[in-house]
Amino acid sequence: MKFFLAMLRESRGSRGRLFFFMACLAIGVAAVVGVAALGAGIKEGLRSKGREMLAADLVVESRRPLGDDIAPLVREAGATELSTVREFATMVAAVDEAGSVGKSHRAMVKAITGRFPYYGDLVLDPPGPLAEALQRGVVVAPELVAAAQVRVGGQLRVGGKLLPVVAVVTREPQSLGFASMLGPRVFIAESQLEGTRLLGFGSRVKYKLLARMPQSDADSVRTLAKRLKREPKGAEYLTVETWRAGQPRIRTAVRRVERFMGLVALLSLVLGGIGVAQIVGAWIESRTQAIAILRCIGMRPREILTLFLGQVGVLAILGSAAGALIGTLLPFALSGVATEFLGPEFTLGSVFQWAAMGRGVMLGLGIALLFSLPPLTAVWRVSPAKVLHAEAEPLPAPALMRWGARLALVGGMFAAAWTQSRSLLLATVFTSGFLALTALLAASAWLVMRLTARLPRERMHPYLAQGLSALARPGAGTTGGIVALGLGVMVVATMLIVESELSSGIRTLIPKDAPTLFLVDVQPDQWEGVREELITRGADPIQSAALVMSRIRAINGVDVAELAKRRGGGRARWSLTREQRISTMETLPASNRIIAGSLWSEANIPEVSIEDRFARSLGVKLGDWITFDVLGLPLKLKLTSLRKVEWRSFGINFFVGVEPGVLDRMPSLRLAAAKMDESQEQPLQDRLASRFPNVTVIRIRPILDQVVVLLEKLAWGVRGLGAFTVIAGLAILAGAISATTLRRRREAALLKTLGATRKGVAALFVTEYGLLGAVAGALGAAGALVLSWAFLVQLAELEFAPPLWVIPVAALLSSVLAAGCGILASWKALTAKPLESLR
């Protein structure tokens, strides 16, 4: 330990190196911790705001009216207050005193009985309690005021009934950013729904029961939630949320984004690892004599390795800790990101996310140690005979050590990727992809340097010639710099290209004949009228299908409740218990393809055809009997074919298609899709809203716009993380240059002795670093085009004309950055007096 501390004095005279060592790690760790801390902060924020977001202690939710046995169960568990909410989308429009109807607008109606909310502030303008306001009329979200000219004192047409607007919501506790995508809220008293034409069967209504529980009793809420998932009739169709497990869907989404971003962040840390490896390599090289002395006085190579590794460890912890500190503060510096997604009312949890910081430091330490191992095996190569004569031959390092170190490096990287993504597949893709890209870049860098070496330099400007030869000289330690910077450029350029292609291409992604709007909840007797309206406004083509709302009751005679229990939670449960919209399928639509079995092939047996992936998540196979429940009536069908659906056709497609004839006398609703001119959409919507208020119009264009906005927000985050990789690349390059300061200084001194001015030496260095940056930038951008192509064309099946101009632009930018960083890093070498260095 004593010597361990003593050896830390290595820092004397190599501060630049230490700085870059720590910087390489700090940048990567900051990125990793930033992502983890943002995720943790959001989850913590969700938890602390759990009651406000849920508006209650416990909410029971279903797509069907809640059974009579639920409320008594909740009361029995100690609930002090109960409210119900019915939620559904519909078209609303403002009506002024003269009776003229304004533009229709899609809105989310919340029909309430009892008090709402129990927690959090719902602030109205004019102020007052919601329940009181609802006795007089409806309360609307501010977006409606702007979008549909609704105003307090005016009237709102909801489902064919006129209701006075009595207040506007100025603050709603549980409105998260996502919620507003479904349309602005309209609050209405449940009793007011009578007389609207909104509650026809099959409308997409969400039924909710809100409960307020005694504050002190957290356990009873959990117990109650468990009972509710088991005991009531039809419990398998219920979703139960408690404030403690707040917002499971958002949490899942946050976790997914976090894992993906975590890998992007890890990339900059792994790049930092390359920097660490380079700096450690240069460090060991400069300590050769000391290593020889240590070996001479009886230290074994592995002890020397441990000694250096210990120092790497201490420095890594310091650098990582600094990075962790920056990382945990990042979400606050960028707190806009969270509110952007989760709404302005959202606040992150605590500033110091210790778990995230701890993980970042461990990852930083692990990466530093692993990347140090291969260069540190050089201690075996230092001959102790160097103490007697400097030219002593290097010894061979044991193969076990060399390969062991590399194996540990790859294994460790995989482990880090797994820690970040929690997915073996992603970790494998990350590790192998990184290794392949690194190898490819290193090989290209090597090739470029070899070619450079062969360029005839006689006629060039001497600086350019010198710069080129410096680039090509063996062991310049710049390959690592090129690879790291190149990888950084590749990441950022790939993000930029993919993002810009996606946001500009998302509209072209949709086929020309794809519908631009969907009509939902059309009653059978309304269809003729609706169709007429569509044709009048030039809609073409029009598709429509009758569909029957149902649920799965049993598969092969096994009750769905039993199946859901067996299959656990998640997607399987969702598939089994969701509302199934089943439809008659006369023939196979063009966008469908049978991949197993055959369509309507068995005589006298009612058959069903299911989309392949959905069938897998249901856990059914050809020949299985599936019993559906259509408004309480059983419908037993045999699965005789599996389909693959081209969802991108955007036409009407169903997971579940039924043989013609079977659904004929079932109560059905009609779904329609139509393509029409954008200018005709609003008039059609207004007209339908007044003639058929229960019909919901979903317009694709504004939704696409919102998707683009969302995509841009996401891309912003990814790009920010990508910037970290470029910074890491630059730090590595600067570190590589600074690690060779001694040699640089001697070079500069020699050049000065030979008559070069300081400016001249600087110009020479600039040329060298600039060329280096240009090579890295060009290689990185070329790689980015390949990656973008792979993603856009192979994976997303989009058209992609590679923007080749990216290559020169990236080369130029990275050249300027590299030259700047290089000059800063070799400042010492430039300003040294020649005699000092040549002694």
Added chain:
Amino acid sequence: MDAPPRVECENLVKRLPSGGRELTILAGVNLSIAAAEFVAVLGPSGSGKSTLLGLMAGLDRQTEGTIRIDGESLDDKNEDELALLRRHKIGFVFQSFQLLANLTARENVMLPLDLARIPDSRARADELLERVGLGERGHHYPSQLSGGECQRVAIARAFGPRPKLLLADEPTGNLDRDTGLEALDLLASVREEQGTTLVLVTHDHEIAKLAGRRVHMDRGRIVREES
């Protein structure tokens, strides 16, 4: 039975590749050194004296022949075993001192003591520094010491773990005459106190007179011995 000699070299040959040819540094050296003996190895530069010293310590490998320390052959020892041998049995003093620049004088002396797990290394280091007349300078770095002082630190470091064999490679080579003689006196007297076998490589006949036996080398061979 008699104890084996401390060092035994049998027909040592060392060849190095040099620009496509083979250069013979040692051409068959036979030498036996008894315990507590003081041997000076003399010869012009390039005669192979330092190479011989390096081979005795297992710093380098001979091309042919055998070396034994206390009857134990070095030939089949791996790098780790050689390191342990040096740690416990062999001390070094070099022409260029070879102190670790980033450790203080005291820390330099403590290093081999700690490696050999000798208790109270700090007290022992101070004692040794006192013995070489640098009791007050333990906290100085090599760069803050004069050449003679550095060599005294190196001597203190070499004797620290009480090695059985001390190898000195031109220890006065980088020092002026008076300082060199001082350092050598120190080396000789500590050797006397500890009963250490000393092999001293030098090209200075004056200095070599201090040794009990003088071995003259030229072109990789022992050409003459005198005592």
